[in-house]
Each structure stands twice: as structure tokens, then as C-alpha cells.
Amino acid sequence: MAHAWQWLHSLVFVIQMYAMMGIMGVVFFPAALLTHHGARFAAKLYCRWVLWTARWMVGLRGEIRGEIPTGEVMVAAKHQSFFDIILIFNALPAAKFIMKRELLWTPVIGQYAYRIGCIPVDRGKRGAAIKKMVRDVAKGTQRPGQLVIYPQGTRVAAGAFKPYKVGTAILSEELGQDCVPTATNVGVFWKRTGIYRKPGLAVVEFLPAIPQGLVREEFMARLQEEVETASDALMREAGFDPDAVD
Template identity: 55%
Template sequence: MQFLRSLLFNIQMYLAMPVVGILFLPWALVSRRGAHAGCHAYAGYVIWSARWMVGLRCEVRGTPPTQGPVIVAAKHQSFLDILMIYHAIPRGIFIMKNILKYAPVIGQYGLRLGCIPVKRGQRGVAIKKMLDDVASGRQRGGQLIIYPQGTRVAPGVVKPYKIGTAAIYDQMAQPVYPVAANVGVFWPKRGVTRKPGVAVIDFLPPIEPGLSKQDFIKRLEHDIETASDALLDEAGFQRDTGQLDRSA
């Protein structure tokens, strides 16, 4: 039964995307505020429909940044954490995979928001372009969202943090808000089934500018992974006892 409910939820979720996109298109074409409004409306709809269709409730903890510009560095486990983080802040701008700019609706709205497409293997070029855009005023503030591990990572899997986030932190001299998550327990990176429960993202205390790149990335990884592990335990997730000890 849960599989069937999940299947119906997934179908209506993807059908709603072009509908919301078309409804907000006139406003989005004339104003970036319209693009943000459309994306917030879609994220809110998915969060709402997940609760009554598959029994998955979404909870935001901590204090999301509402005044930019800041950097949000988040744990990435599935599409759901993208929606939850974006819905929790006023003007989110993602660093996204380059291929997504060609995706229907997502690509067009992402570019309209000012999201920054990054080609694999060319992250240094993308970071420089982003910094150039900020310096020249082409980016209009907001909260820059980046995933330090570079991709979705299943709960309990250990994957290193990439240095790109540290380079952005160092050059932009802005506070970085780490975000922990357990959403992958209920909404996995692959598969149809969505499990009932409470999916949580937690905005942790910000890391202020001034640390070295090495100290920053160690602090970021420690904060996110420690808090995410606690959320996994809270959700009843059984981690593989053979995984690496983070305290080592």
C-alpha cells in the first residue's frame, strides 16, 4: 500500500511542476521575484502533499538565514532536502549541475533565479565566474546554497567534502550556515517508495569568516556530519557498523 501511495505521490508531484511553472511564468519573465514565488509555491505544495499522501512530515529546525548575502552549505541526500532548504529561506540561489539547466521547468527557473551551473571537472572556473558576477553586481544578493560533498549521499555513507566550498568561503568572506539532514531515511536518492515519518533539516550556528580553508572545511564537516548522525539516530536509522569512525 505504501508503494502505491508513493507512486501516486511521485506522479502528481512531477505533474504539478509544469503546472506551477506555467502559472507563474508571466510574473517570472518580468521579475526575479516571480521566479522565486513560483519555486516557493512548488516547494510548499510538495511538502504539503507529502504529509497527507505518504505520511511524511517535514520539519525545519534552527534559524534559517533570512538576510543575505550568506552561504548555506548543506547535507544532500535527496530531492526533498533541496525543496525544504529552498522553502525555508527567502531568496535561495543554488550552485547546480550544468546538465540541470537543460531540464524542463527546473532549468529555466533555475537560470531565472540566478543559479550557477557547474560543469564537472570545471568547478574552479565556475567559482571564479560566480565571484566575478558578485563583484560586478550581476548577482542580486540572496542566500547561496552549495552541497559540499558535490552530490547526493545516502544516509550512513562517508564521502569527503570538496575544497570548492572552502574556496567560496575564503573569497566571499561571508558567514556559512551548515545544514544537517536525515531526509534520505524517508526519501532515498533512488527508488519510488517514500516512507512515513519526520524528515528534518537543521540550520546550525553559522561559521563566521576568518578561518583558514583547511580549518573551515574540518569545522564544516564536523558540524554537519555530527548533527546529521544525531538526526539519523533520532529517525531510528541503523548505520553500518563497519563504516569509518569520524572521530578517528
Template identity: 50%
Template sequence: MKTIILWLRSALFQVLMYGGMAVVGIVFAPWALFSNKGAIAGARAFANYTRWALAFAAGIKTEIRGEIPQGEILLGSKHESFMDIIMQLSVLPRPKFVMKRELLYTPIVGQYALRLGCIPVDRGKGRQAIRKMKEEVISGRADPGQLIIYPQGTRVAPGEKRPYKGGIVTLYQEMGTACVPVAVNHGTFWPKRSFLRYPGTAVMEFLPAIPAGLEGADMLKQLETAVETASANLRAEAARARD
């Protein structure tokens, strides 16, 4: 019976989320078409609605910890689930993502990503895209914001080991800003490539910033240590809550 209820609640959440995405995307489209403020407002409305739907339908409470980054800054985030993006959209003032170019062709998502100022990256051409972004910010064609990159390059299941790539080092050095590590335990509740959503408390934690100006290898080591340690602690906390 518990399994049936889990499936039903997960199905209800999927209906609410994708239905909400369509409605919000259409309602905010006229504003988003002419202003990135409209795109930000639409994305935040969808993210906050989805957090509500997670709690209402799937029994997943969401929590933000740490100081929310402001201004132009780099974020190096653990990536376990689409929930990572939702949580970041819900609280960051001007979020922008380094994303796979293929996502541009996803209905609604791709159009809003462009208006948010996200950076579509072809595999193997990340440095070129990053430098173009920096030039646009300096020239005033793009507004500064919180630039989010997932340094492992893809979603990684809880406990899975995958190296941190050097693209974030390029961003860190090109932008000359601090880097905020971001830990999550979202994959415990919204697993990669799974229909099911498991109840509990999902947490995203903004950790103390790594200052600008460090050597690339030192910065990457600090980032990986901070993110992996904090994410493991959040998973352990979630496991204790289930016992």
C-alpha cells in the same frame, strides 16, 4: 499488505509532485520570465505544495529547525535527497544553488534555476563560475542571496562516507561571508534512486554559522564535523521514532 500500501502511497505522491511541478511552473512562468521575484514565488509555491503532498500522500511530515539564514550568506548542506532542495526553497528568502550545468536542460527546473540566480558549473571549472558570480553580485547584475552548495558534490546515502571537497572553501574565501552548516535526515524517507517514500518526520536543521575569515582547512573541518554529527543525530532520532 503494508508493502502494497507503501507502493500506492509513493505512486500517489509522484503523481501529485510532478503534476504540481508542471502546473506551478506554467502558472508562474509569465511572472518568472520578467522578474526573479516571480521565479522565487513559483519555486516556493512548488516547494510548499510538495511538503503538503509528502504529508498527505506519503505520510512524511517535514520540520525545519534552527535559525533560518537571511541576507547574503553561504550554506554548506548535507545532500541526501531531492527533498533537501525542496525544504531549502520553501523557507530561504532568496535561495540560489551551485548546480551541475546539465540540470539547465531539465524542463521547467532549468529555466527556473536560471531565474533564481543559480550557478551552473562545468566539472573542473567551478572556481571560474564562482568568481563570475561574485563579480555579478558586486556590479549589481545579480541580487545577493543565500548561496547553497553541497560540499560532497552529489547526493550521499545515509551513513555513506564521502569526502568534503574544496569548492566550498573557494566560495567561503571569495565571498568573505560566514557559512551556515545544514544537517538533514531526508535520505531515510526519500532514498537516493528509489521510487518508495517512507513515512516519518523528515528534518532539516540550520546549525550555528561558521564565522568568516578562518583558514580554509579549519573551516572545512568545522563544516564537516558539524554537518556529519548533526545529520547522524537526526537519523538516530528518526530510528528511535520508528521503534
């Protein structure tokens, strides 16, 4: 019975979350068109709404750990669900994401993402995709901020593994920026798909920066090791054993 009630609360939470996305998107759209500051303000306000409603509607709290990056750095983050995007964007002063180009056509999200400086990239062959990503990121560097990239390229369920892509190392080289590995356990509570939201403490942790200038193989090995180790520790803290997942 408790699980059924939590599922019902989760359903109401999800419905109002997307309804509010549409409402805020329309209300703040004129301000977003005038300036990127207006778009960022609206997006931050929405993140805070999601965090607030998640806390009292489904018992899910969010927490940020580690030193929050504030300068011109890359943030290479573990991506488990929409909730880690909410936590990261709300925490960083000027986040801009590497995003799939098709998301530009998503109502509300696409328009606001473009206005806050997110960089859309095309899918394609590996080499061509990386070169295109570097060019697109270089075009967007005139607006200061923290460039967020998901090195696994997609959402990955808690306890599952997907190889890290070398594009993160190439971007660090080309942009001459340090990289902040970022771990999370949000997938334990808010899965990549489905309605159910589990109560608890979802954490995003910013780890010490990896300096630019490392050999690619060393950079990628260090990034993967640090993010996966810290994420596994956060998941175990939440009562989830990542080693038990097939």
C-alpha cells in the same frame, strides 16, 4: 501488505508531484519571465505543494530547526535527496543554489533556477572547476540572497560518506561570507533514488555559522565534523543507525 500500500501511495505521490511541477511551470512561466520575484513565488508555491501532499499522501512531514539564515551567507548543506532541496528553498527567504550547468537544460527546473539566480558551474578538472565556480558566483552576487552549496558535490545516501570538497572553503574566502552548516536526515525517508517514501519526520537543521577567515584546512574540518555529527544525530532520532551501514 502495509509496505505494498505505502509503495502504491508513494507512486501516486511521485506522479502528481512531477505533474504539478509541469503544470505550475507552464502557468507561472509568463510571470517568471517578467521578474525573478515571479519565478521565486512559483517555486515557493511548488515547494509548499510538495510538503503538503507528502504529509497527507505518504505521511512524510518536514521540519526546520535552528536559526534560519536571512542575510548574505553561504549555506553548506548535506544533500540526501530532492526533499532537502524542497525544505531548504522553502525555508530560506532568497535561496540560490550552486548547480550543475547541465541542469539548465532540464525542462521547467532549468528555466526557473536561472531566473531565481542559481549559479551553473561546469564540471571539469578540479582546479579549473573551482576557479570557474568562483567567477560564476561572483557574477551572481549582485542579487542578494543565501548561496546554497552541497560540499560533497552530489546526493549521498543516508549513512554513506563522500569526502567534502575544498571549493566551499574557497568560496567563503573569495566572497567574504560566513558559512552556515546544514544537517539533514531526509534520506532515511526519501532515498536518493527509487519510488518508496517512508512516513515520518524529515528534518533540516541550520547550525551556528562558521565565520569566514579561517584557514582552509580548519574550515573544512570544522564543516565536515559539524554537518556529519548533526546529520548522524538526526538520523538516529529517526530510528536509523548510520554506523550500521557498510
